[in-house]
Amino acid sequence: xxxxxxxxxxxxxxxxxxxxxxxxxxxxxxxxxxxxxxxxxxxxxxxxxxxxxxxxxxxxxxxxxxxxxxxxxxxxxxxxxxxxxxxxxxxxxxxxxxxxxxxxxxxxxxxxxxxxxxxxxxxxxxxxxxxxxxxxxxxxxxxxxxxxxxxxxxxxxxxxxxxxxxxxxxxxxxxxxxxxxxxxxxxxxxxxxxxxxxxxxxxxxxxxxxxxxxxxxxxxxxxxxxxxxxxxxxxxxxxxxxxxxxxxxxxxxxxxxxxxxxxxxxxxxxxxxxxxxxxxxxxxxxxxxxxxxxxxxxxxxxxxxxxxxxxxxxxxxxxxxxxxxxxxxxxxxxxxxxxxxxxxxxxxxxxxxxxxxxxxxxxxxxxxxxxxxxxxxxxxxxxxxxxxxxxxxxxxxxxxxxxxxxxxxxxxxxxxxxxxxxxxxxxxxxxxxxxxxxxxxxxxxxxxxxxxxxxxxxxxxxxxxxxxxxxxxxxxxxxxxxxxxxxxxxxxxxxxxxxxxxxxxxxxxxxxxxxxxxxxxxxxxxxxxxxxxxxxxxxxxxxxxxxxxxxxxxxx
Amino acid sequence: xxxxxxxxxxxxxxxxxxxxxxxxxxxxxxxxxxxxxxxxxxxxxxxxxxxxxxxxxxxxxxxxxxxxxxxxxxxxxxxxxxxxx
Numbered sequence: 342x343x344x345x346x347x348x349x350x351x352x353x354x355x356x357x358x359x360x361x362x363x364x365x366x367x368x369x370x371x372x373x374x375x376x377x378x379x380x381x382x383x384x385x386x387x388x389x390x391x392x393x394x395x396x397x398x399x400x401x402x403x404x405x406x407x408x409x410x411x412x413x414x415x416x417x418x419x420x421x422x423x424x425x426x427x428x429x430x431x432x433x434x435x436x437x438x439x440x441x442x443x444x445x446x447x448x449x450x451x452x453x454x455x456x457x458x459x460x461x462x463x464x465x466x467x468x469x470x471x472x473x474x475x476x477x478x479x480x481x482x483x484x485x486x487x488x489x490x491x492x493x494x495x496x497x498x499x500x501x502x503x504x505x506x507x508x509x510x511x512x513x514x515x516x517x518x519x520x521x522x523x524x525x526x527x528x529x530x531x532x533x534x535x536x537x538x539x540x541x542x543x544x545x546x547x548x549x550x551x552x553x554x555x556x557x558x559x560x561x562x563x564x565x566x567x568x569x570x571x572x573x574x575x576x577x578x579x580x581x582x583x584x585x586x587x588x589x590x591x592x593x594x595x596x597x598x599x600x601x602x603x604x605x606x607x608x609x610x611x612x613x614x615x616x617x618x619x620x621x622x623x624x625x626x627x628x629x630x631x632x633x634x635x636x637x638x639x640x641x642x643x644x645x646x647x648x649x650x651x652x653x654x655x656x657x658x659x660x661x662x663x664x665x666x667x668x669x670x671x672x673x674x675x676x677x678x679x680x681x682x683x684x685x686x687x688x689x690x691x692x693x694x695x696x697x698x699x700x701x702x703x704x705x706x707x708x709x710x711x712x713x714x715x716x717x718x719x720x721x722x723x724x725x726x727x728x729x730x731x732x733x734x735x736x737x738x739x740x741x742x743x744x745x746x747x748x749x750x751x752x753x754x755x756x757x758x759x760x761x762x763x764x765x766x767x768x769x770x771x772x773x774x775x776x777x778x779x780x781x782x783x784x785x786x787x788x789x790x791x792x793x794x795x796x797x798x799x800x801x802x803x804x805x806x807x808x809x810x811x812x813x814x815x816x817x818x819x820x821x822x823x824x825x826x827x828x829x830x831x832x833x834x835x836x837x838x839x840x841x842x843x844x845x846x847x848x849x850x851x852x853x854x855x856x857x858x859x860x861x862x863x864x865x866x867x868x869x870x871x872x873x874x875x876x877x878x879x880x881x882x883x884x885x886x887x888x889x890x891x892x893x894x895x896x897x
Numbered sequence: 898x899x900x901x902x903x904x905x906x907x908x909x910x911x912x913x914x915x916x917x918x919x920x921x922x923x924x925x926x927x928x929x930x931x932x933x934x935x936x937x938x939x940x941x942x943x944x945x946x947x948x949x950x951x952x953x954x955x956x957x958x959x960x961x962x963x964x965x966x967x968x969x970x971x972x973x974x975x976x977x978x979x980x981x982x
Contacts, residue, residue: 410914460912
């Protein structure tokens with residue numbers, strides 16, 4: 342079989358037909374003319390528009406909820422009478438239907454883009470609609486996610502945005518392959534949360550032809566095209582064998598000599614609870630609440646929030662549930678929380694706690710909904726803020742939590758300033774949680790969504806270990822909820838650095854549990870010291886391994 | 898000439914859901930309806946794209962114009978939609 346190689350970011354083997362997401366629809370050439378029958382050509386254009394609008398409406402009816410509103414709005418734009426008139430006018434003047442559609446949409450694209458803000462963000466919806474109509478006219482496959490297929494497909498894309506992925510399930514997707522993205526890209530995080538194999542930063546991925554049988558090994562990063570039956574069987578067998586080796590480790594996280602390290606799950610909403618419970622999470626270490634807020638015109642109602650929070654809290658009686666308040670901005674912009682001005686560098690802009698300080702009502706609404714949700718459950722609610730840089734910000738947030746009736750307030754450590762002066766921030770809060778992905782992004786000044794900068798995201802970089810050590814010794818309990826926690830060897834190193842809990846995508850829990858159980862706290866400390874004594878990620882990894890002999894038992 | 902000048906009270910302006918409701922209501926009527934900013938060029942009230950491109954924000958005034966049978970009733974209905982905060 343022909344092979345492509347990328348970075349394996351979510352373990353396991355997956356096999357299915359390729360489905361290329363967002364395959365670009367080529368622009369119909371300028372000056373394309375029809376053959377002189379404007380009436381027939383207009384009818385053709387109208388039929389294509391109707392078909393697209395009807396399909397969007399039907400799909401909206403099928404899914405319901407917010408997705409319904411979004412799709413109904415799309416259908417309404419497709420049926421816009423002024424747009425239809427402009428398309429007909431262009432066709433009357435001799436332009437071919439495909440080109441007429443393209444030009445008519447472009448006019449509105451430019452007008453809306455110029456307005457910017459919330460309206461400007463609708464431009465991509467308009468482009469999607471235009472591509473659908475042109476695809477309909479030219480007979481090429483529709484952009485966007487396919488209808489539920491008979492068998493799960495391998496989803497191939499340049500990169501995936503959070504908005505692309507809301508409707509994906511394990512029943513639909515056998516594996517992910519993206520051309521861009523790194524180990525902490527949305528694709529990687531989503532894939533681990535779903536327990537689906539994924540390979541990112543895979544050069545040539547988008548040249549895979551739709552429908553090609555693809556075998557994906559999410560551990561090695563191998564992407565095989567048109568594999569033989571034997572090759573598929575061998576890959577899946579190897580993945581299963583490792584799986585059964587893990588089944589032996591059960592119970593709460595601890596080292597071989599009984600030092601407890603709480604093993605928690607990262608969840609992005611109630612839909613991730615089943616996996617968290619299945620893999621034996623001792624609680625939730627990171628509840629991302631953004632899913633409630635995406636694709637909205639305004640914040641969800643107090644009641645809706647309360648219900649979504651209670652569902653997660655109720656699933657973990659007596660256990661810690663760490664909720665992160667809305668982390669908007671940068672790669673997760675929200676129409677109703679606009680930054681104050683244009684942001685040339687959104688990752689360095691008004692995001693996280695910074696934007697919540699501009700819209701304190703949204704944050705207080707969320708905190709109060711959380712406090713109410715916790716009433717009547719026995720879960721231990723802990724709430725933390727993202728993107729905190731200073732003791733003053735930490736104190737402000739903790740004060741807001743107390744005012745809302747929340748007893749445990751913490752902060753994410755993801756800005757180098759907060760990590761370096763963790764001792765200054767600790768007195769203001771009850772706990773820390775280190776987000777290694779953003780911490781790496783800010784320490785190295787390297788955008789985590791840029792595939793070419795992937796090496797900077799390596800969580801084994803000794804400088805990151807130094808910062809973890811500083812934060813973990815500042816006097817408050819300190820967890821790690823970045824993807825670093827899901828690397829079994831690194832999890833031992835983090836425990837050795839003094840980290841008290843590790844939170845990860847649920848499928849990684851058995852690996853980390855089994856690895857910790859095979860090593861003593863002293864071995865973990867020795868591995869941590871050895872890793873910090875090196876000067877590169879590669880050397881740190883190798884140095885730590887030499888103190889962690891149990892890794893071999895697990896074929897890690 | 899049936900016409901209403903109204904202040905848009907919805908938080909999001911004449912965008913998003915209020916715009917959709919507005920256009921849906923206008924589209925049901927068999928007569929022509931236009932919207933303009935005061936002194937500006939009118940656009941069709943049945944066109945969601947035209948309405949979005951008009952970019953009417955919270956607190957701005959719009960002039961809604963219709964002619965034909967039922968114009969007054971339609972204008973009242975449309976004015977009511979944008980007057981809801």
